[in-house]
Each structure stands twice: as structure tokens, then as C-alpha cells.
Ligand SMILES: O=C(O)CCC(=O)C(=O)O
């Protein structure tokens with residue numbers, strides 16, 4: 507587990523080849539992070555989406571919701587989504603994340619991991635509408651979950667794990683999606699919920 511980070515609110519580089527990953531452990535702090543978790547649990551139009559895996563329809567092992575600018579359209583796990591309209595809470599967070607990362611975003615995908623049984627399997631965020639080198643900013647609220655990276659080609663490179671604590675901000679950009687995959691495994695010891703928000707810039711087609 508990478509344990510290089512102080513609890514600063516500013517982004518620090520994560521040393522990884524073929525990637526541009528930055529991390530701020532203390533981007534939001536209690537009571538702000540706690541209030542955001544409660545508000546988003548309540549306000550978000552959570553859904554459990556059906557996805558196709560190996561030709562079979564399954565329920566995603568987490569809840570999700572997508573908000574963004576009107577008119578944008580996004581495909582994820584082979585499905586097309588139309589965004590819900592920004593809420594004041596999400597717009598405020600977007601502005602804070604834009605200032606911290608120096609990037610602009612027009613949508614946010616929220617994930618709710620209800621407990622340690624929920625997960626996201628190995629993938630890259632490589633949908634064409636994100637472009638070849640997307641900036642993706644990821645805020646975590648609630649339970650700590652372990653975010654794992656593995657290199658797509660160079661199997662000799664050690665995987666990287668980062669504990670995504672309550673209030674942390676992870677920025678992935680440049681060649682990160684092209685060269686690395688990421689995942690959140692089930693963790694039996696985790697009982698409480700975690701919300702993740704990934705701010706993204708979708709190219710309008
Ligand atoms: O929950 C996370 O930290 C990651 C979520 C993710 O990778 C995704 O939604 O694409």
C-alpha cells in the first residue's frame with residue numbers, strides 16, 4: 507500500500523511510470539466530508555444498472571447515477587446514459603475540484619458502494635467520448651476502500667494500491683487510462699457505505 511501521503515488538501519504526485527496520478531488525502535475533512543456523504547446518500551437518484559458481461563445480463567455490484575450538462579451522452583459498460591441535471595451540491599463540488607485540479611468537467615458519475623460486498627472490476631476509463639488522454643478527478647466519501655492500479659502491458663511492474671479515505675481526491679490524467687487499469691475489490695471487513703464521484707469531461711459528438 508502506498509503510504510507516502512500526508513493529509514494535505516493539495517495534490518501530490520504518485521510515482522508511477524506511464525501515468526500522471528496525483529492524490530490529496532485531505533481534500534475534504536469532517537464535518538464537511540460527513541455532511542457531503544449524508545447529503546449525497548439522500549439527494550442522489552441511485553440506480554442499480556444492468557450490464558452485459560460475457561453476453562450475460564447482470565446487476566452491477568454497486569449503485570450509480572450520472573449528472574452533467576444537458577445534451578451530453580455517455581456509454582459505460584456497453585450502455586448509453588443521459589445525465590440528470592446538476593444539483594447545487596454537485597455544482598459546488600465540481601467548482602472545488604476544478605480549482606484543485608486545474609481541469610474542467612461537464613459530468614460526474616457517482617458510485618455508491620453499499621458495503622464491502624460492492625466493488626468495481628478491473629477496467630480503464632477508455633470510452634471514446636472521453637478522448638485519448640482524459641482527466642478524471644475522483645472524490646471519495648465515507649468508508650476507506652483500496653484503489654488498485656495494474657499496468658496493462660508490463661506485468662513486471664508492481665501493482666499500486668492507494669487507500670481512498672473519506673475526503674480524498676485522486677486525479678488521473680495523461681496516459682494513465684491508456685497504460686493502466688484500476689479496480690476496487692470486495693472487502694469483507696467493510697460494513698459502511700462509500701460514495702465515489704468521478705468528474706469527467708465528455709466530448710459532445
Ligand atoms: O470508486 C472508485 O474509486 C472508482 C470508480 C471507477 O473506477 C469508475 O466508476 O469508473
Ligand SMILES: [Mn+2]
Nearest residue numbers: 629630631688
Ligand atoms: Mn474507472
